[in-house]
């Protein structure tokens with residue numbers, strides 16, 4: 414299978430994360446194109462990897478094997494209308510990473526025969542440890558499905574979901590999830606500073622604790638509750654903290670926050686579809 418030419422439309426946070434991961438994984442930068450209205454965004458991207466910076470979206474998508482639409486949901490309809498004629502040959506796989514934009518809307522804007530994969534990635538793709546979920550329209554061929562998987566596999570783990578509706582809870586989980594952990598770490602650092610630690614010391618200890626906990630969860634064959642139990646000495650400090658979290662409703666808080674994210678994805682589909 415030859416290396417596909419991949420065109421990114423929109424070169425912001427998420428595109429830069431996936432491009433960084435792809436290049437690190439050995440995808441030739443010269444087979445990656447990017448278009449974005451901001452020249453400085455493209456310059457920044459080209460400084461990290463010599464991808465082909467394009468003057469406009471149509472220059473980027475012309476003849477590409479895969480087009481990755483990495484623009485905000487609000488501009489997706491306009492972007493699709495602009496590039497639809499260039500995709501009319503029917504050979505291009507379109508991957509949309511936009512939250513809450515349905516396949517039905519995409520097919521309406523790009524044409525019913527366009528092969529489209531909806532994907533929900535996350536920003537750790539930049540480090541090759543992203544988590545992406547994918548859902549393919551019926552028009553996607555086996556080879557195009559392999560391309561989509563290999564692009565996202567290059568930047569982390571991938572999961573194909575069984576129904577498009579599953580992408581809403583995925584968005585609430587792994588799409589938005591890095592921000593939840595950043596918020597939790599910010600809160601831990603602030604609490605430690607409040608208790609008297611210097612901020613840089615608190616920051617280093619927090620980040621390493623998060624990395625260590627994540628690696629233990631990934632690399633041990635015991636479940637999370639058991640790992641937590643092993644930290645929690647009876648009558649000790651962890652028990653005091655965990656009981657405080659539980660009695661303050663941490664689980665309900667997390668549930669409500671993730672419900673809000675999934676609801677927002679569904680509302681965006683209605684607003685922008």
Ligand SMILES: NC(=O)C1=CN([C@@H]2O[C@H](COP(=O)(O)OP(=O)(O)OC[C@H]3O[C@@H](n4cnc5c(N)ncnc54)[C@H](OP(=O)(O)O)[C@@H]3O)[C@@H](O)[C@H]2O)C=CC1
Nearest residue numbers: 423424425426427449450483484485486510511512534535
């Ligand atoms: N950030 C994340 O963690 C995740 C984001 N997503 C999805 O990825 C998509 C992109 O998000 P993100 O990378 O954060 O957004 P960014 O705003 O960082 O990137 C989008 C880029 O596209 C540019 N753009 C605007 N209009 C056009 C146009 N007509 N043609 C080409 N480029 C254009 C934007 O410019 P300008 O700034 O002027 O608008 C910006 O540079 C969104 O749909 C989001 O839902 C999915 C998973 C995770």
Ligand SMILES: O=C(O)[C@@H]1CCC=N1
Nearest residue numbers: 511512584588589590
């Ligand atoms: O906040 C958002 O809407 C996007 C989708 C998931 C992460 N960022």
